[in-house]
Amino acid sequence: MTVVCPLADSYVVAAAREAGSAAEVTAARKLAKYTQLATNHTLQPIAIESLGPINASGCAFLNNLCGKLSAQSSDDRETI
Numbered sequence: 367m368t369v370v371c372p373l374a375d376s377y378v379v380a381a382a383r384e385a386g387s388a389a390e391v392t393a394a395r396k397l398a399k400y401t402q403l404a405t406n407h408t409l410q411p412i413a414i415e416s417l418g419p420i421n422a423s424g425c426a427f428l429n430n431l432c433g434k435l436s437a438q439s440s441d442d443r444e445t446i
Contacts, residue, residue, distance in 0.1 A: 386419035393421035 392413035400409050412424035420428070436442055 385417075386415065386421070389413040389415045389419050389421040389424070393424060 390413070393411040396411035396413065397404070397409065403409060410424065410427045411421065412427065413421045414424075
């Protein structure tokens with residue numbers, strides 16, 4: 367029987383340590399990759415793991431965005 371792992375080999379160790387850690391590693395890599403872009407723009411990496419967790423700053427950004435959408439539309443169902 368062959369077991370297929372849905373995670374990239376480079377993230378297996380981090381993901382085994384703590385849920386969401388692979389998303390945090392990915393977000394940090396994205397920030398490092400786009401350092402030059404971030405000097406002129408605001409960069410908010412959003413990393414979502416195959417098994418569900420989202421990086422903390424990405425989750426906070428999405429919660430804030432959904433709150434603003436909800437306030438603009440006056441519809442509480444638009445929040446996370």
